[in-house]
Amino acid sequence: MISDTQDVEIAALEPRMGDINVTFKVLEKSDAKEVTSRRDGSTHRVADAVVGDGSGTVVVPLWDDSIENIEVGKTYTLTNAHTGLFRGNLRLKFGRESELKEAEEEIEEVNVERDMSEENHRRPRQSRGTSW
Numbered sequence: 001m002i003s004d005t006q007d008v009e010i011a012a013l014e015p016r017m018g019d020i021n022v023t024f025k026v027l028e029k030s031d032a033k034e035v036t037s038r039r040d041g042s043t044h045r046v047a048d049a050v051v052g053d054g055s056g057t058v059v060v061p062l063w064d065d066s067i068e069n070i071e072v073g074k075t076y077t078l079t080n081a082h083t084g085l086f087r088g089n090l091r092l093k094f095g096r097e098s099e100l101k102e103a104e105e106e107i108e109e110v111n112v113e114r115d116m117s118e119e120n121h122r123r124p125r126q127s128r129g130t131s132w
Helices: none
Strands: 020-029 033-036 043-053 056-063 075-086 089-093 099-102
Touching: 020 056
Parallel strands: 056 089
Antiparallel strands: 020 043, 020 075, 033 043, 043 056, 075 089, 075 099
16 A cells, blocks of 8 residues: 655654655764663663754654664655654654665755754643632
């Protein structure tokens, strides 16, 4: 089955988007940490990459083999990606159908002023007013 994906700039990312294609330059990558899955107890390696384009930056969580598949300074296109929230902050995420390829054109300029992962996407809690 062929899905209809859309090309999206980083500044246009919002929580719960799916079937998107994003081209980005890798700005930095954290050291990998080992984590244990709560679901099945298996051990995985995880790292975060900060990626960007001319519109802004976002954090991409990298799992296991994808950590080595991304190099700082290179430009990639991630197809069939989706977005999610981690502690209220936006993340661009790989899905089961996602594919990462080196982009045909290099991104020269990255807008580091607009960090989409820093914007808080949590809904404010409803205050329970007391009537004293």
